[in-house]
Amino acid sequence: SCVVVGKDHDCQEVAIGDSSELAPVVIAGPCSVESRDQLLASAQSVKNAGAQMLRGGAFKPRTSPYQFQGLGIEGLKLLAEARQLTGLPVVTEVMEPAMVDVVAEYADMLQIGSRNMYNYPLLRAVGSHPLKRPVMLKRGLSATIDEWLLAAEYIVAAGNPNVVLCERGIRSYDSHTRNVLDVASVPVLKELTHLPVLIDPSHGTGFSRLVPVMARAGIAAGASGLMIEVHHNAAQALTDKNQALSPMQLQSIVEDTYAIHEVL
Ligand code: PEP
Ligand code: MN
Numbered sequence: 001s002c003v004v005v006g007k008d009h010d011c012q013e014v015a016i017g018d019s020s021e022l023a024p025v026v027i028a029g030p031c032s033v034e035s036r037d038q039l040l041a042s043a044q045s046v047k048n049a050g051a052q053m054l055r056g057g058a059f060k061p062r063t064s065p066y067q068f069q070g071l072g073i074e075g076l077k078l079l080a081e082a083r084q085l086t087g088l089p090v091v092t093e094v095m096e097p098a099m100v101d102v103v104a105e106y107a108d109m110l111q112i113g114s115r116n117m118y119n120y121p122l123l124r125a126v127g128s129h130p131l132k133r134p135v136m137l138k139r140g141l142s143a144t145i146d147e148w149l150l151a152a153e154y155i156v157a158a159g160n161p162n163v164v165l166c167e168r169g170i171r172s173y174d175s176h177t178r179n180v181l182d183v184a185s186v187p188v189l190k191e192l193t194h195l196p197v198l199i200d201p202s203h204g205t206g207f208s209r210l211v212p213v214m215a216r217a218g219i220a221a222g223a224s225g226l227m228i229e230v231h232h233n234a235a236q237a238l239t240d241k242n243q244a245l246s247p248m249q250l251q252s253i254v255e256d257t258y259a260i261h262e263v264l
Contacts, residue, residue, distance in 0.1 A: 001194040003134045003162045005053065006089030006108045009080075014052045014089055016134075016164050016196045018224050024261050025225035026254050027091060027198070029055040031240040032068065033075035038232070043082035045247035046230055050254035053109070054079070054088040055227060059095045060239060061115045068238045076106035083108070091136055091227075097125035109134045114141050114168055114203070117151050127158025134162040136198070136227075142171045145185055145192070152195060165189060165197045166227060167218075169204035178206020178243070181214055186221040196224035202243045208234065211245055215253045219260045228253060 002017025016025050028051040033039050043054050058075025060068065071078070079090045089108035094100055095116060103110055110126050110133050112119075117140035126135050135155050139148050152163050167186065169179025181204030189197050199218025201211045215226050231237040231244035245253070 001196075003164050003196060005091075005134050008131065009083060009089065009108055011083050011087045011089045011108065012052065016198070016224050018190065018194070018196050018222070020264065022224070024219055024223065024257050025053060025198075026051045026250075026257060027053040027055050027225060027227045028230045028250050030231050030237070031229045031244065032057045032060055032238055033071050033078050034238050036078055036081070039078045039082050040085055041232060042230060043086045043088065045232070046250060047086040047088055049230075049247045049251035051228075051250065052088065054082055054086065054090050055111075055229075056082070056090070056092060057239070058092050059099065059103075061093070061095055061113050062239075073102060076103060080106045094122070094126065097121050100125045100129050104129050104131045104133045107133065109136055109164075111136045112138060114138045117143055117148065120154055123151055123154035124158045127155035127160045129160070132160045132162060134164065135160060136164045136166050138166045138168050138200070139170065139182075139185070145188060149193060152193070163195050164224070165193075165195050166200050167197060167204065167223075168200040177210065179204055181205060181218075183214070183217050183221045186218065186223050190222060198225045198227055199223040200227040202227070202229040202240070202245075206243050208243055208245050208249070211243065212249065212253055212256070216256050216260060219257050220264070222264070226253070226257065
């Protein structure tokens with residue numbers, strides 16, 4: 001089975017699925033949309049590096065209410081402009097049912113973040129939305145695989161079968177990594193569901209130096225793609241600066257991704 005992203009806007013269509021015929025999809029971009037200059041430059045450079053989709057948070061689920069919360073609807077408009085510039089379909093997070101309409105209007109794929117995997121009204125809202133935008137459902141901070149699959153069921157049962165899972169690490173006791181990336185969830189999920197699974201080694205490790213190796217591990221485990229955070233000037237990033245890669249580092253991940261897929 002495969003999920004097609006980008007059907008309703010003027011951009012590339014990208015198929016995400018687990019058939020061995022399909023190349024893995026690399027989604028990349030900044031953690032947050034910070035400004036027009038930052039986003040347009042990032043979008044162009046991730047496209048040049050070989051990414052097929054653009055990510056960027058406009059509504060940010062921050063641990064502290066005093067941290068940058070995202071540009072909101074202004075950020076959505078910038079994402080649409082970046083899509084127009086590059087032809088890359090866009091994925092961005094929606095945090096509340098009341099905002100599903102506006103996020104679905106601008107985005108090609110709706111992201112449900114880790115903190116909202118258990119937000120059943122939000123899952124129903126993205127499931128029943130008439131535009132049936134593909135949904136990327138990230139694993140909850142400490143969700144079991146069964147809980148994660150049941151969260152996906154909420155979306156499907158509400159009427160939207162276009163769900164992609166994203167493993168982004170789970171909480172544990174060790175602070176050498178931000179989260180523990182559960183690479184084994186990929187082969188386990190293949191036994192349990194037809195839904196495609198992506199790996200997010202950026203949130204999964206929390207440190208840029210660990211991202212490339214875990215990206216390779218994810219593809220080797222059979223993931224249908226990757227989601228990677230990229231920033232031009234990581235030291236200045238407003239969010240998640242420790243895990244941001246440069247566009248050059250992204251390019252080498254894209255090359256590795258194709259090379260590994262080739263031998264699977
Ligand atoms: C994100 O991908 O922007 C994000 C906030 O990740 P997570 O929900 O996995 O923490
Ligand atoms: Mn982030």
